[in-house]
Amino acid sequence: xxxxxxxxxGGKTQDRTRDSVLRQMALLQSMSLDQLREKWFDLYGxxxxxxxxxxxxxxxxxxxxxxxxxxxxxxxKTHLGQVAKGDLVATxxxxxxxxxxxxxxxxxGTRLVRIWNDQRYEVTVQAEGYxxxxxxxxxxxxxxxxxxxxxxxxxxxxxxxxxxGKKAEGGANAR
Numbered sequence: 742x743x744x745x746x747x748x749x750x751g752g753k754t755q756d757r758t759r760d761s762v763l764r765q766m767a768l769l770q771s772m773s774l775d776q777l778r779e780k781w782f783d784l785y786g787x788x789x790x791x792x793x794x795x796x797x798x799x800x801x802x803x804x805x806x807x808x809x810x811x812x813x814x815x816x817x818k819t820h821l822g823q824v825a826k827g828d829l830v831a832t833x834x835x836x837x838x839x840x841x842x843x844x845x846x847x848x849x850g851t852r853l854v855r856i857w858n859d860q861r862y863e864v865t866v867q868a869e870g871y872x873x874x875x876x877x878x879x880x881x882x883x884x885x886x887x888x889x890x891x892x893x894x895x896x897x898x899x900x901x902x903x904x905x906g907k908k909a910e911g912g913a914n915a916r
Contacts, residue, residue: 762809769798769805777801784808853881853899855888862888864899 772780777797781789784804789797813821847853851866864884865872873884881895889898896902 758809762805765805766802769801772798847901853901855899857888 769777769780774794774797777794778789780801781787781797784801847866849866849868853864853866853871855862855864862873864881867877870877870879871881871884872878873887878884878887881899881901882893883895885893885895885898894902897904
């Protein structure tokens with residue numbers, strides 16, 4: 742039994758300890774990423790995974806409650822394991838990527854089509870570059886620059902890579 746559980750079983754200190762747990766959980770929201778990683782090391786005894794802040798906040802909140810309330814019983818863990826056996830998603834051992842790996846090459850012969858300013862543009866992938874308008878370019882970014890007159894990430898322009906944040910709108914001319 743850890744110190745949080747011992748305090749939780751005591752009489753008057755139980756309310757104070759619960760308040761402490763709530764305060765700790767509320768404090769997680771205002772902590773920096775470095776502070777969260779330090780807290781992780783304190784609560785888990787090892788290096789934290791390289792995930793975003795919100796993931797660490799959720800896992801640390803769970804860990805604080807787990808230490809206070811005692812976590813799942815062995816029976817519950819066994820039951821969850823049995824339920825997960827029949828679920829294909831729960832038993833996947835590898836991460837399924839959302840998009841293609843950036844280092845993967847596009848197969849020669851692939852045609853990429855983009856409509857820009859009501860005009861259709863077609864690029865053919867070759868072994869040593871990208872053919873557009875009878876010329877060969879070294880990169881998709883060079884093709885996108887030729888089409889738009891501005892700098893673009895070629896994979897983003899042709900829809901091969903997802904965009905997040907403000908750039909996701911793609912400008913007034915994008916379709």
